[in-house]
Amino acid sequence: MEFERPLFELEDKLDQLKRMDVAVNPEIAAEVEDLEQQLEQLRKETYEQIGPWERVQISRHPERPKTQDYVATLFTDVVELHGDRLFGDDEAILAALATMLGRRVVVLGHRKGKTTKENVARNFGSPHPEGYRKAMRAMRLAERFGLPVVAFLDTAGAYPGIEAEQRGQAWAIAESLSLLADLPVPVVVVGIGEGGSGGALAIGFGDRLIMLENAYYSVISPEMCAMILHKEASRAAEAAGCLRLTAADLIDFGIADEIVGEPLEGAHVDPEPVIAAVGERIRAALDALGEVDPQTLTQKRYERLRAIGVFEEGAG
Amino acid sequence: MSITDWFRAREDKRYTPVNGAGPKADVPEGVWTTCDSCKRIIYEGELAASMRVCPYCGHHFPVPAHERIAQLVDEGSLEEFGAGITSSDPLEFVAAKSYVQSVSSAKEKSGLEEAVVTGRATIGGHPVIVAVMDFSFVGASMGSAVGEKITRAFEIAVSERRGIVFAIASGGARMQEGMLSLMQMAKTAAAAKRYRAEGLPYIAVLTNPTTGGVTASFATLADIIFAEPGALVGFAGPRLVEQATRQKLPKDFQSAEFLLDHGLVDDVVARGGLRERVSLVLDYLMRPGGAA
Structure with missing residues (x-):
């Protein structure tokens, strides 16, 4: 980097x-x-003064553990589900039935590749509408069979392509938000890398949000923000600071619940303990949420969303 | 200056402006407008009388929020709520222009307190909640204040058993409030979902332009979606799509007519017929007395 x-x-x-x-x-x-x-x-200085832009770069590191690494390590008996039953199968989204220490769940995640070939097949982890529609199909399964949902976030954003627009990218994301809003099963979300805007949010909120130390979640990419503000993408570092997109910022805003630490240089230098720690947090969250009845669960989820926002209110 | 005076003044200069920037300097502000589409010059009074639709080519101009409300609801029926909700600056966002500056100049320019006006009203006698977004206010982007007003609109509609009619325009989630803006997408979608369960109708009118986080949340969760002719509606803006794909965009890409062709909206409805069409849909979907 x-x-x-x-x-x-x-x-x-x-x-x-x-x-x-x-x-x-x-x-x-x-x-x-x-x-x-x-x-x-120098090593101390480099990583101790790590700022938001450095974290964004770490979150995009090609060797950073990806959704498939978490799934392979933390789950057994994985049955992948393909396709949206409408148009096709989007490899940029993973949907699967999986087991975590005896607990059956539905796993969702943005799926980036590690090689160029994988990345081309998976569109670098940027989903089309059929990806979100596949995720929704899996959510409905979770609802029907009472399975909790575990979602891993790692996307630069929903794909801004011609066909994606033709097939209703915005419509798919909106329906996914709507479905997730009152899905009557526990929903645990883990930000493992990039949390790019609406494309991340479509599977990216629930009853618990766990963030990796160097994962980010943002309304817009620092590059695009810099383009809008200064007409030059090269000022992304500055924009990354303005956007308050780090895990710690999300805790401050009451959007994220907990942070999983990473090695100084990032999760890619020693993935195993990071993946194991994520697994622990997911298990703890599922244990706690498993006690809550569905009605209370969705009511609390609504209240949690309802409370997000900072504004002034005068007479009017 | 009267119109005849204006013509005389122009004649005195002994030149005839052709298309383009020529006449701009001589046109008194607010009296004449050049159509973005056919480039003809339209008298402002004529434009206001035609609901801001070009009388020559049918191009739909943007409509200020209160004018839009007057076009849509039964006369004098609006009772605004949430007017005191305004943006604060939780990120202390400072770039070339600070967020506080952007908001205060938007307030001055538009005469509004926020990018959306919400209220109770009737349309064709049906009790509804209306929300009208004004693009001149920070691109009608959705930050915490807009998200809150839209959420309350859904919640009040549930508790008072009202229909919902939104006239939407937006550049998307408001960048200057960061993740708080992004989460308004989930918040408004959740409120729309609760409303949906009540058996009450939600009609969205998508106007030029509606993009980004607003399209990808409450705007497209409506039961019936109408779009105004020529309105640009999409997730990613056309420039971004062009950059990302390095492809030439299809003709009329992301226009209302394009959306109709791709099955994404119920119909394209010209502004002049909008109130009637909305009212007719409410006749179908709302039972008399407001109880659905």
């Missing part, structure tokens, strides 16, 4: 020095030691 470049350059330099023959150049040993200290200092 861009902000890590000085760090990697120093690491390279150190590697080169280490490969030199100490017997020929005795002063190298001292230099190596000096550089190692510098490197440690």
